[in-house]
Amino acid sequence: xxxxxxxxLGGLTLGMVYAAFALALVLIWRSTRxxxxxxxxxAMLTTFVALTVIDAGYSYWIGFVVALLAGLVLGAVxxxxxxxxxxxxxxxxxxxxxxxxxxxxxALASVVFGNRYRSFPAPFGIRGIEVGETTIGLTGFGIFTxxxxxxxxxxxxxxxxxxxxxxxxRASAFNPEVARLLGVxxxxxxxxxxxxxxxVGSLAALLIAxxxxxHPGYMDSxxxxxxxxxxxxxxxxxxxxxxxxxxxxxxxxxxxxxxGSELVALxxxxxxxxxxxxxxxxxxAQAQERRV
Amino acid sequence: xxxxxxxxxxxxAGRHLLLALLGLVxxxxxxxxxxxxxxxxLASLAYLGIAAGGLTVLTGLNGQISLGHGALMAIxxxxxxxxxxxxxxxxxxxxxxxxxxxxxxxxxxxxxxAAARLHGPYLAGATLxxxxxxxxxxxxxxxxxxxxxxxxxxxxxxxxxxxxxxxxVTGSELTRSSYVAYLAWLxxxxxxxxxxxxxxxxxxxxxxxVRDDEVAAELAGIGxxxxxxxxxxxxxxxxxxAGAVMAFAVRLAxxxxxxxxxxxxLLAAVVLGGLGSLTGxxxxxxxLTFLPDVVTDAGRSAGLGDIRAAELAPLVYGLVxxxxxxxxxxxxxxxxxxxAARRRARSSRSGRDTTPDxxxxxxxxxxxxxxxxxxxxxx
Numbered sequence: 161x162x163x164x165x166x167x168x169l170g171g172l173t174l175g176m177v178y179a180a181f182a183l184a185l186v187l188i189w190r191s192t193r194x195x196x197x198x199x200x201x202x203a204m205l206t207t208f209v210a211l212t213v214i215d216a217g218y219s220y221w222i223g224f225v226v227a228l229l230a231g232l233v234l235g236a237v238x239x240x241x242x243x244x245x246x247x248x249x250x251x252x253x254x255x256x257x258x259x260x261x262x263x264x265x266x267a268l269a270s271v272v273f274g275n276r277y278r279s280f281p282a283p284f285g286i287r288g289i290e291v292g293e294t295t296i297g298l299t300g301f302g303i304f305t306x307x308x309x310x311x312x313x314x315x316x317x318x319x320x321x322x323x324x325x326x327x328x329x330r331a332s333a334f335n336p337e338v339a340r341l342l343g344v345x346x347x348x349x350x351x352x353x354x355x356x357x358x359x360v361g362s363l364a365a366l367l368i369a370x371x372x373x374x375h376p377g378y379m380d381s382x383x384x385x386x387x388x389x390x391x392x393x394x395x396x397x398x399x400x401x402x403x404x405x406x407x408x409x410x411x412x413x414x415x416x417x418x419x420g421s422e423l424v425a426l427x428x429x430x431x432x433x434x435x436x437x438x439x440x441x442x443x444x445a446q447a448q449e450r451r452v
Numbered sequence: 453x454x455x456x457x458x459x460x461x462x463x464x465a466g467r468h469l470l471l472a473l474l475g476l477v478x479x480x481x482x483x484x485x486x487x488x489x490x491x492x493x494l495a496s497l498a499y500l501g502i503a504a505g506g507l508t509v510l511t512g513l514n515g516q517i518s519l520g521h522g523a524l525m526a527i528x529x530x531x532x533x534x535x536x537x538x539x540x541x542x543x544x545x546x547x548x549x550x551x552x553x554x555x556x557x558x559x560x561x562x563x564x565x566a567a568a569r570l571h572g573p574y575l576a577g578a579t580l581x582x583x584x585x586x587x588x589x590x591x592x593x594x595x596x597x598x599x600x601x602x603x604x605x606x607x608x609x610x611x612x613x614x615x616x617x618x619x620x621v622t623g624s625e626l627t628r629s630s631y632v633a634y635l636a637w638l639x640x641x642x643x644x645x646x647x648x649x650x651x652x653x654x655x656x657x658x659x660x661x662v663r664d665d666e667v668a669a670e671l672a673g674i675g676x677x678x679x680x681x682x683x684x685x686x687x688x689x690x691x692x693x694a695g696a697v698m699a700f701a702v703r704l705a706x707x708x709x710x711x712x713x714x715x716x717x718l719l720a721a722v723v724l725g726g727l728g729s730l731t732g733x734x735x736x737x738x739x740l741t742f743l744p745d746v747v748t749d750a751g752r753s754a755g756l757g758d759i760r761a762a763e764l765a766p767l768v769y770g771l772v773x774x775x776x777x778x779x780x781x782x783x784x785x786x787x788x789x790x791x792a793a794r795r796r797a798r799s800s801r802s803g804r805d806t807t808p809d810x811x812x813x814x815x816x817x818x819x820x821x822x823x824x825x826x827x828x829x830x831x
Contacts, residue, residue: 257777
């Protein structure tokens with residue numbers, strides 16, 4: 161019983177991180193029809209920026225904020241100067257481009273920051289909270305993780321719902337040509353979208369890194385889990401991404417807890433395949449228009 | 453005689469065979485004249501080339517992207533390693549390559565059937581998951597598959613007749629590494645002839661038709677699913693053969709050999725050389741094999757530590773990959789070919805006011821100017 165509870169709690173915490181990562185993928189997919197496979201190394205790079213700041217003697221929180229800002233800038237720069245050229249082009253070019261970026265950022269981090277494992281601090285305890293006699297699997301950092309992701313999601317919803325910029329971003333994603341005719345600077349909105357997505361990705365990376373080890377490849381499998389979570393939700397729906405992330409976090413946590421951690425990636429593959437074959441549009445898909 | 457040769461040359465199968473024989477001669481000359489270390493490199497060039505050739509068929513001709521070919525290579529390598537545990541296998545090495553190929557083919561068929569319904573980023577994501585998941589299997593079944601440490605591959609002794617034949621042809625003793633290099637290149641040449649013929653055949657035409665316009669292909673009576681699955685099967689088989697050769701060359705099948713990076717660099721090789729051209733795949737594989745040394749040395753002399761310098765090579769691949777997509781989507785070989793074709797077109801029609809005709813470019817290559825799905829440049 162206790163193990164069940166702990167596994168579920170751990171799964172939900174992890175699920176929140178996958179949800180954040182999936183959300184970042186969905187933000188980009190909605191506006192540019194590109195799956196940003198370079199998301200993981202982009203986020204990893206910002207964690208190393210945070211680590212550099214923290215190692216220089218500043219507090220965790222300064223590192224945290226700097227990393228998020230670095231993500232914001234990195235996302236904007238990559239969209240504006242690299243990805244811009246393949247937007248709206250053949251799908252395969254965009255896929256290859258983001259994979260090229262994946263390799264570049266990965267190697268760049270190894271060259272600049274080195275290839276060894278380094279420990280990343282956590283702002284809160286990473287021991288389970290004690291309730292009465294027993295220790296439950298919810299850590300202080302876990303609570304922080306859940307709260308941080310919820311806050312960021314809330315801010316995003318507020319941005320899209322209630323602000324002018326959010327409206328323009330939605331218009332650009334929904335129909336770029338009409339938006340442009342109506343005077344929306346679509347290019348700028350896409351840049352902003354990528355920047356925000358990269359920020360959310362950086363948050364996910366910081367949360368995964370907290371209290372554990374980082375090295376240039378530590379986010380690699382997360383791009384797969386984030387993708388699976390996003391596909392579970394249908395790639396188009398932010399809410400779907402969150403639900404998909406939580407579902408995936410739970411399932412993977414149970415696989416890891418009861419079957420063995422080496423099977424987690426295999427389970428993710430199985431879930432992905434099952435969803436793509438049964439409901440290619442994701443669990444939340446409406447009836448799709450038929451192609452020709 | 454000349455006429456007959458010309459006829460053989462015109463039939464594409466004949467041309468591919470002649471080229472392969474020529475290739476064999478070149479291979480013998482090269483393998484005999486270089487050091488053992490270079491022979492090991494040649495073998496690794498060969499297995500990267502075989503896998504990249506298969507991926508070229510899939511991505512270049514059929515427009516499906518796969519990031520899981522490293523995993524399929526792992527399946528081939530583990531199959532070969534399992535059969536070579538005792539050192540004296542029941543069948544010759546080429547038979548082992550064949551078996552590894554068949555096992556990868558079986559797995560590839562399963563993946564292909566699932567993948568046939570996916571496209572673009574979905575397919576990339578699914579195969580990415582495959583690449584990340586497969587090494588976990590080796591860890592799970594640690595007792596048979598050796599876990600983290602992997603399986604050692606014990607190559608059997610070189611058969612007497614091979615030693616004799618090699619001595620007869622080259623006049624020098626066959627070393628173990630040159631034996632593996634020969635084996636690797638033999639597999640490569642056979643694979644390439646088969647792939648080249650296949651891509652020139654009706655099957656290949658169907659693959660290209662599906663890549664260029666799904667709807668039109670379907671209207672023409674081509675089964676999209678069947679065409680996609682068959683392309684995936686062929687390329688999975690090539691990856692399996694490559695994996696077996698890799699096992700011979702590296703003498704080890706371990707999870708660390710089949711990281712995501714391997715799958716991504718295979719794709720890099722295909723993109724660098726030019727999607728859709730087997731020559732391009734080989735050029736890309738050569739870059740992957742020889743570039744690291746050059747770049748790493750450059751990095752070391754620039755004052756970087758060994759480990760950091762070693763990361764310069766992927767940095768360069770990645771940068772070139774990005775640059776190719778942005779600047780020369782036809783890849784290195786494709787760009788050179790289309791430039792040559794343009795020049796030819798200009799000189800043959802000088803005086804007339806014409807724009808370079810696309811159809812004059814080499815039909816073996818992807819349509820120049822764009823990576824496979826030509827929808828993009830129509831829009």
